[in-house]
Amino acid sequence: MVAPPDNDVIWARSLHHSHNGSPALAGVSLGVREGEVLAVHGPRGSGKTTLLRCLSGQTVADEGEVSFNGSALHTLPPYRRERLRRERFAWIGPESSLVPELTVWENAALPLLLRGTPRRQAKAQAQEWLDHLDIGPLARQRPHALSQAQRQRVATARAIAAAPTVLFADEPTASLHRLDRAQLLRTMLAAIRSHRITVVLATHDPEVAALADRTAFLVDGRRVSSLSAAETEGRAECSLSV
Numbered sequence: 428m429v430a431p432p433d434n435d436v437i438w439a440r441s442l443h444h445s446h447n448g449s450p451a452l453a454g455v456s457l458g459v460r461e462g463e464v465l466a467v468h469g470p471r472g473s474g475k476t477t478l479l480r481c482l483s484g485q486t487v488a489d490e491g492e493v494s495f496n497g498s499a500l501h502t503l504p505p506y507r508r509e510r511l512r513r514e515r516f517a518w519i520g521p522e523s524s525l526v527p528e529l530t531v532w533e534n535a536a537l538p539l540l541l542r543g544t545p546r547r548q549a550k551a552q553a554q555e556w557l558d559h560l561d562i563g564p565l566a567r568q569r570p571h572a573l574s575q576a577q578r579q580r581v582a583t584a585r586a587i588a589a590a591p592t593v594l595f596a597d598e599p600t601a602s603l604h605r606l607d608r609a610q611l612l613r614t615m616l617a618a619i620r621s622h623r624i625t626v627v628l629a630t631h632d633p634e635v636a637a638l639a640d641r642t643a644f645l646v647d648g649r650r651v652s653s654l655s656a657a658e659t660e661g662r663a664e665c666s667l668s669v
């Protein structure tokens with residue numbers, strides 16, 4: 428195994444993965460540096476979700492290596508990967524998936540409460556993130572009383588209140604209107620950057636990808652290439668390879 432670079436929080440080499448014989452990843456390699464927001468950008472069906480699932484240890488790729496902070500992730504037994512995901516990673520998808528019976532702050536505090544954080548402390552931490560995300564006054568509401576954009580902010584607070592090292596965001600704004608999308612992303616990324624959380628953000632939307640520090644481009648369902656300097660409009664070139 429090639430040693431992962433020291434400054435990569437997440438590092439993957441030659442990932443291949445198929446779903447029921449249909450290839451989704453065909454040799455993806457990438458590194459994600461500490462504190463950066465990396466967009467994984469490509470058309471629908473290009474393998475973005477599969478890649479994020481492999482990087483976050485939800486799926487073990489058919490072939491290839493993944494490491495977190497320099498240690499192999501793909502060879503860990505399932506219960507160790509599960510613990511790592513619970514303690515160090517967070518995930519936001521296109522839908523907020525809140526618990527309807529719980530209030531906004533209880534939803535945001537849920538990972539902390541499940542981890543055994545005392546209720547008062549969990550509430551304070553959740554409230555802090557709800558405030559960061561401009562929905563503090565809604566803390567006592569239940570999800571049905573919120574707009575979709577507000578619910579997605581609660582899901583974001585839930586993901587980051589437990590202070591993950593890496594946040595995996597899979598099309599987190601895909602279900603929102605364009606204006607809500609831009610507002611949520613800017614607020615979310617400002618809060619995340621201020622806390623040095625590393626983010627891997629899957630998106631098919633170039634406007635969303637443009638908010639990231641770097642972009643990794645998936646094409647043709649499987650192929651990965653670097654974006655040229657011109658394509659990234661001056662942003663740092665990505666170190667992806669096939």
Ligand SMILES: Nc1ncnc2c1ncn2[C@@H]1O[C@H](COP(=O)(O)OP(=O)(O)OP(=O)(O)O)[C@@H](O)[C@H]1O
Pocket residue numbers: 446447449450451469470471472473474475476477478631648
């Ligand atoms: N569970 C599955 N079973 C079978 N095929 C799958 C499964 N998940 C994904 N695929 C296929 O693998 C390929 C990559 O899918 P994936 O969801 O990773 O891409 P994506 O870029 O995230 O797409 P989208 O933007 O639509 O979510 C696609 O052809 C998809 O149809």
